[in-house]
Amino acid sequence: MNPVLAPATSASLIRSEVAGLPLYDPGADPDEVAALSGGHVIKLSNNENPYGISPTVAEAVRRTLAGGVSRYPDPTGKRLAEAIGTNLDVPAEHVVLGNGSENILELLCQAVLDPGDLVVTQAPGFALHEIFPRVMGARVVKVPVTAEFGFDAAAWRDALAGGPKLVFLANPCNPTGAMLSAGELEQVVAAMPESALLVLDEAYGEFARTDPEYPDGLEALRGQDRPWIVLRTFSKAYGLAAFRVGYGIASDATLIQALDRVRTPYNVNQPAQDAAIAALGDHEHLAETVRRTGLEIARVTDRLRGAGLRVVPSSTNFLFIDTGCRSDQVAQELLRAGIIAKAWREPGYETYIRASLSTPEENDVFVRCLTEICAKGKL
Template identity: 45%
Template sequence: MLPNDPTPLARREVRELQRYNAGLSSEQVAKRFGVSQIAKLGSNENPYGPSPQVGAAISSAMADSGLYPDAACSLLRDALSARLGVTPEQMVFGNGSEDLIAILCRVFLDHGDKLVTITPAFGLHTLYPHSLGAQVHAVPMLADGGFDIEGLIDALAVPPRMLMFSSPSNPVGSALSASQLEQILSALTPATLLVFDEAYYEYALASPGYPDVLTQLAEQQTPWIVLRTFSKAYALAGLRVGYGVVSSAALADLIDRLRTPFNVNRLAQVAALAALQDEAHLQAGLAATIRERERLNQALTEMGINVVPSLTNFLFFETDQPSAQLHETLLAYGVIVKPWLEPEYTCWTRVSIGSPDENDQFLAALSRSLRPPMIP
């Protein structure tokens, strides 16, 4: 006898929710298509791996893996607060920054509350609010990939409960300037929490004019949180360490009330601390990624493809075929990318910046995939 379907027991918002597209693993693609060389370029992972110091730190910590981790992430908290020039009480930690996004939505959003974001957007910026019954107002990016500042300000005229977006943008790759950020901050009131997702912060720092967001926000009277992660530039995606800098200890306290007590495990904490201390490895990986990003951008442009200039470790480009179709075609060549499925962006694709060999594999596969079929 088959068990009864539990779907009717779930909340309506969950029943109607679209599943987050986490992408395919290399193992899945290898098995399905029988290819041995995989270029996994769909999840914005760092192809150069973590600092060698990370492995040593994890090995040393293994003896204590039977003990619960430090719930306060004390050592990592102290190191980050000193580096960033904030108080330790302004730090919060999560099992990846998306853990903090989920917590923030549960703390601040209720059924019918309004959230303002941008589109195209990181999927969890809309998925979590929808799951709670919040109303999502998404402001489209401009045709050139820039932020629609006037549109965002108009959306804030009736203050929403939350304003949440990423800058640099995921998936577009563009970022706010200091003056644009100031315009948005001037439009905020204490009725709105600003969630500024800066997951690609380290990559963007190399770009002239990228704003010092924490310094600008330090003068802000309305509540805010800046989200960052060790998943990207520090190459710890598999260990899940995210953190946030908040406007006040009171905001940190609200987040901690719904945070699971041990949401950052012991090995992840020591790994993040070791990665933070190896500045040379970080900078070498950033430089290599930026060189490859510019090479890839030029190659796509020379192919006649519309690609948005990026401050991140990925590129967002448009072709004349649906991205889901292009994604399937590329899989046969062992190349994994991220097809974008939001309305109005279904011919756009996001590709991560991989190693030189992975990028060459992608370019060759893309060229074959876009080439018109030969007529016999």
Template identity: 45%
Template sequence: MNPCDLNLLARAEVRELASYNAGLSSDAVRKRFGLNRIAKLGSNENPLGPAPAVAVAMAKACSEIALYPDASCQELRDALARKLGVPGEHLVFGNGSEDLLSIISRVFLDHDDEVVTVVPSFGLHFIYPLATGAHVVGVPMTASGAFDVAAMIAAITPRTRLLMFSCPSNPVGCTLNADELQQLLDVLPAHCLLVFDEAYYEYAQHEIDYPDCLGLIQASSKPFVLLRTFSKAYSLAGLRIGYGIVSDPTLADLIDRLRTPFNVNRVAQAAAVAALADDAHLQATLEHVAGERQRMASELRVLGVDCVPSMANFLFFKTAYNAETVNQSLLRQGVILKPWREPGYTDYLRVSVGSHQDNDLFLAALANSLASLAEHSLDDQQTRSA
């Protein structure tokens, strides 16, 4: 068989999908450029690492890895139910919240259904619905980097089955205020499920302007799945564990029908229980990110870089140059960021808030890159004028 024909074995929807931009690893950049020092700031990871008790819990769990994990995640379910004040049967669990996004798309979408989301977007909010044969309507953010609530409402039609977006937004970092969220809830039709991706909730929850989104959504009596994760603020990205809060146990049952029976492994469950119990470590993470985020934003403005205000553990910014051009310059200096590739946003990059030292390396490397690119641009202009 001709290798080109292998594509025809896949469904048409899959053949047309773009690959998810997962970013580069430190080892790949280190080997490619022969570097020793790397600042990995492309995947919104926690520079403080997990709570100390996590390693202890993982070691204990490893003694039983010959046994299947608890398919119901009961210990974690009970701990989260107490912390969140929700019934345990209103919780669902996934191998990262991305796993739940995939399951939700397969459970609730069919060919020619519509999904409304925002752009720029978390890539899987497009990829997973498109893979089912659904259509995705992307509503652009405003020029200032805010949710365009009126446009989101206007995009909802009788064919809309999911309203799905992240808040705080990934990659922008902006959030809805209470009035804006209520506007969306007020017009959400009964045939449309709200999928509210709150992966960066912990970073925003103590900000004065961030509303109690879960409370508002619960009070609306609209069908919803609100997603959160242990990958970000709790620093368990390598273990892959996320969860969802649903409006009704019926939704949990439907989601459970399509998840793999043991989709959250034993070690991840134990680690999440331990991480959830250490509020002091979480608070240290949130204080570090808030301080460094403010410092980085100030330094970016000094460099003349347009930076969108953020309530998450990253900043979304643009320069006068193509994002991939800036990205390659930064990689040569040992800095990994996420250049954005969606049409209309290809001059933007997203940088995670890392350690103080990694953030300093990023700021210095960006200053060098911008100076070098400006010099080359000037040389090009002079050459064309000669």
């Protein structure tokens, strides 16, 4: 006789790994904040580029749309992969495209991880460096920074000695904005087991490259006889966040072929591919965006520190700020003023907010509101 099975419910069908996952926090909805504040909204929650796309990119998108969008995009992104390869002096078959670089993080976990595998990443860190491995049933160990938000070489050596299969290392780091020097990156690579895959996430690398201490991850890893992949994106410095296009450069074509087997065949739309090609060629717009961002990072950091707040030195377009108060309540007070920042909730950092910078005028409003809120004392 067949056993009598209880009828399924939606909850009973969900894998235990998925049921226990934290939700990714994209920040508050601007329309809801506008209704709450009754005025203009300043969105500082997603590390976006306030200066927009270049005219060259806008023209490329217009041409694509004029040609029609009733056909599927190039499933391989051949022209964009070749443009990236030419720009970085790598074979196009070593390039993978993603619906944002976070899509490639997901593909890597799907292609590489088995249940029980160990993944090592940073703390505080990007939530998806933890969420995607846990979806696959992997274990995640997070290496903390020092008390001064610096690189803890001993902690990294200890974590890597555990035999991870995958290592997520962001440089610069999200959410702190801090970067690893060339020597610190070398220490991580030297301590890694040869069997591990190093994923170097350089989503904010364009902002950091003005610092002579910042290592170009691709150049640092080219000669390594081990599996690695460097991730970059057009969402941040290039201003193409709405198009969702990122890319990875891998140590070998075998890794790219594995990612191609698990990705959806049309994961980057055609306007995004064409916009990215145009953005890649507009060096002047990128340089001006980085210059203006750097000036605002320095100016806003000085003002916040002058008001008595602790601000982590940032090599990105965002700041990690210790408010001295519960970050969720600070963020809620900012919402009432029409400002969206992200309250950080990782253990040990519950008084910190992360705020990307906008135009000088909007940044001034943010500084004034934040300092007034923090001056009230503990919320």
